[in-house]
Amino acid sequence: MVNKITSQLKKLTGSPKAKMVAGLIVIAIMVVTLLSMRKTLIVNIDGKETTITTYKGNVKAALQDNNITVGQKDKITPGLSTELSRTGRVNIHRAVNVSISVDGQTTHVASAEKTVADMLKAEGVILGDKDKIEPVKETEITKDTSVKITRVDSKIVKEESKLDYETVIQTDDNLDKSVSKTITEGECGSKETTYMLTLEDGKEVKRTVVAQKVTKKPVNKVIKKGTAETVTLSRGESTVYKKKMNMVTTAYAIHGGTASGATTVRNPNGLSTIAVDPNVIPLGTKVYVPGYGLAVAQDTGSAIKNNKIDLFMNTSSEAYNWGVRNVEVYIIAYPGQW
Secondary structure, eight states, X not given: OHHHHHHHHHHHOOSHHHHHHHHHHXXXXXXXXXXXXXEEEEEEETTEEEEEEEOOSBHHHHHHHTTOXXXXXXXXXXXXXXXXOSEEEEEEEOOEEEEEEETTEEEEEEEOOSBHHHHHHHTTOOOOTTOEXXXXXXXXXXXXXXXXXXXXXXXXXXXXXXXXXXXXXXEEEEEETTOEEEEEOOBOEEEEEEEEEEEETTEEEEEEEEEEEEEEOOBOEEEEEEEEEEEEOTTSOEEEESEEEEEEEEEEOOOSBOTTSOBOOOOTTSOEEEEOOTTTSOTTOEEEETTTEEEEEEEOOTTOOTTEEEEEOSSHHHHHHHOOEEEEXXXXXXXXXX
């Protein structure tokens, strides 16, 4: 442009004065041109502002002209290829070192993202819906931020387990209390339990029962246990008794009928006759008297009251030899029970 104007002036005049005027015009045009190309920029780098002057046409050239470097991961606005106007503002956010620990590995990266969530997205880290992130996603990234991701998963498992049987005791008052019989052997059952497992990085941290069902019912063990008291008879065998009473015993040898209408009898190997107080031992009760044997309460007597009984003997000498004795008398069965 300057050359064109100079050429035109030479055509108009060749005088020295004209040449001087032409030179001044060229200088003025150059000054105006330079002033129009000059740009003033405010460069903000992580909050620190610097003013620069440049004659370059875009952001990248202007920064290079002022020895301001931009890293590959740095964030810059407007972009490097943006054309400049006479004034403007450029913001640069420098990338910082960040470590990411996930899936058993730790990776070190440079990031200029604002938050943990933005950084993970930019680095292509895929997150599950239940994954744990420390620090939380909203945390702002600073120098040497360490991010730990714990993979959280869940799965359903089913487990079979044993069901113990119970032992049921059935009492039997016809059995001696020392006797115990197994009626039914116990058999364990089984059940299936469904669990929801929570896993963190593949390791179980929690399990919750979601369903249970019995796959085999247990069979209870049934034991019959005697509750009866027994006494050993003179013949060596044992018999169950209902009650034990401490009595004063005497003996008599009067043959004939009894208060119950039966005939008195003495049978050491069977049932003999005794006289009782019916208010204490009902007539017809079967008893056992140690040293005398089994007997039936069939008779009464005016002197036989309360805890006294009278034992029938075949002879007076037998009655005399018995005398008076304190004896534990065993009630074997009440009337109607034998």
